Structures are given as structure tokens and as C-alpha cells.
Amino acid sequence: MTAACHTGLYLPIECEILSVSELTPAEKLFQVRRTDGVPLGHLPGQFIQVSLLGWGEAPISVASSPTRNNFFELGVRRAGTLTGAMHQLKVGDVIGIRGPFGRPFDLSRMRGKDLLLISGGCGLAPMRSLIQYCEDRPSEFGRISILYGAKNPTYTLFKDDLAAWNASARFACSLTVDNSTGKDCYSGNVGLITSLIPPLTFDPSKTIAAIVGPPVMYRSVITELKTKGLTSDRIAVSLERQMRCGVGKCGHCTIEHLYCCQDGPVFWLNEVEHLRGAL
Ligand SMILES: Cc1cc2nc3c(=O)[nH]c(=O)nc-3n(C[C@H](O)[C@H](O)[C@H](O)COP(=O)(O)OP(=O)(O)OC[C@H]3O[C@@H](n4cnc5c(N)ncnc54)[C@H](O)[C@@H]3O)c2cc1C
Ligand code: FES
16 A cells, blocks of 8 residues: 555645634634645544644544535644644644544434534534534524533633524524633523523424533433433434544544444444443
8 A cells, every 4th residue: 555545544644724713711723724725525523633743643623614615623622742732833834634534423314303412611613513514504404403511601612603603593502601700791591501401492303412522511411301302313422532543443442342533433322322431
């Protein structure tokens, strides 16, 4: 096999940073383009392995929709070595990427259905890719409800997008924060994301839910959805594991017999809920 065959799978592809903006004190949004001009070719829910020479590599979800393909976007939380180095990047700097990798949201099963798109914290990054996709293909989906929970108003991601989705007749938006100091000019809901589910009315036989967020969120959100009559085969969950190769070779990301990097990160709940440590 030639080196060209491995490009993107094992060999990083060169990309240029087009813009950098601050989302919160801990998260930045990077607009990125392959330097060869080729579109990334991803689907909502997929991730890439981002590399920086001398700093290593980390899996990052694509935060923009393939329907907007002159560039792609990455929402990155400063968590350690690689992501810390990424936060120092400026416009014109070069990064490497491998991918896109992983199983995306199942758009074919979502088409024609009402959607409940539920995310917490950094989970809004991959969810934003799906929301933008739905925004750009309005005829393909039914009623779309966006539920988002953040730690507090300061750490709410994609505030401009949330405001636009909230104002759009296309979406029903419900937002909450775990806590607010009262000094942050915030007048919205305070409470866990689970508190947003009981007031919702939806027909479980016509609805698909998707959940992306911190591990602590899944069990309680799933319980609320099941109380509303949604069955496990209608609930998609995007799961995060420590990853190295991203292509099913190293075994770092396993959930029993499944490889999160290839069989996921998006799973139907009925595929994983019985597996030890999955949720
Ligand atoms: C499929 C997938 C998609 C992701 N998408 C995003 C995204 O869109 N934006 C974003 O900011 N982050 C995302 N992450 C998390 C991101 O990959 C980790 O924060 C990153 O690998 C940390 O690398 P680092 O070199 O900066 O930190 P390191 O110096 O390697 O580690 C810092 C700390 O983070 C922990 N860590 C490393 N990987 C993970 C992980 N996967 N989950 C939890 N803790 C981890 C380490 O154990 C260590 O405690 C994603 C992870 C996965 C698996
Ligand atoms: S990250 Fe290597 S097998 Fe999944």
C-alpha cells in the first residue's frame, strides 16, 4: 500500500487555521480548512484526530455541518497538553488532522421524524453539526427541539448560535444552567437539564432523541425520556472514551466488544445500555 493510501487514516493531512474565537474562558472555536482545498467530507457526529508537531494528537468532534463545507469548525476545551497548545494557535497556523472517523448520527432514520437534540457542556459542539445540518435541510425533518444545559452562564457555549436558534421558528429551544450567581445578567432557567424534559410534549412513535454530554448526564436524561415513552431504539447516544489511533487498531476505546472510535461514537441506546460501563 502506498503512503497516499494512508493519508488521512494514519498520516495527518495539513490544515490551516482561518479564524480563532473565544467561546468561554476555557473553550475556543477554530475555523479550519484543508490546505489542499478538499472538503473534510464528514457527517454530523464524526470526529477527527487533531495533531500538532511536538504536542501529540487528540480526538475532536467536528462542530460544523458538512452542508457548510468551505471550511469546518472545532470547539475545543483546554483540557491538557494538545488542547492547551491548540489554544495558543493563531490565524494562518498549520495543524494536522486524520479522519473524519467514527459512526455519525443516523440521518436516514432521523429523516421525517421529530427530533429532540439534547446536549450538555462541550456536547453542544458535535450537536451543533447536526443542528446546522437540520437548519440547512429544513424539509427533511419534522419538529426540532433543542435542549442545552451548561454549568453556568459564563460557560455556555455557542451563545450566538443558541440565540439565533431560539429566535428561529424552525426550532423550539430550551436552555438551562446548573447555577447562576445573579451577577451574570442571566434570567433564564436554573436547574439540571433533566428539568427541561417533563414539560415537553411529543409523540414517542414519531420522535428520535439524540444525547451528547458529560457522562453524568446520560442516565438521568434517559430515565426522563423513557418516562415519556421513548424506547431505547429511538435514543441515540454519543459516547466518549480515551482514544489513540481512532481507527480500531489500539484497543484504547473499547466498550466490551465494541470500539468506540469505529462502532461509535454514536450508538443507539439499545446497542449499548446492557454493556458494562457503557453509560
Ligand atoms: C470522540 C471524541 C470527541 C471529542 N470531541 C471533543 C470536542 O469537540 N471538543 C473538546 O474540547 N474535546 C473533545 N474531546 C475530548 C478531547 O479529546 C480530550 O479533552 C483531549 O484528548 C485531551 O487531550 P490533551 O492532550 O489536551 O490532554 P491530556 O494532556 O492528554 O489529558 C488531559 C486530561 O484529559 C483526560 N482525557 C483525555 N482524553 C479524554 C477523553 N476522551 N475523555 C475524557 N478525558 C480525557 C486525560 O486522562 C487527562 O486527565 C473528544 C473526545 C472524543 C473521544
Ligand atoms: S482509538 Fe484505537 S481502537 Fe479505538
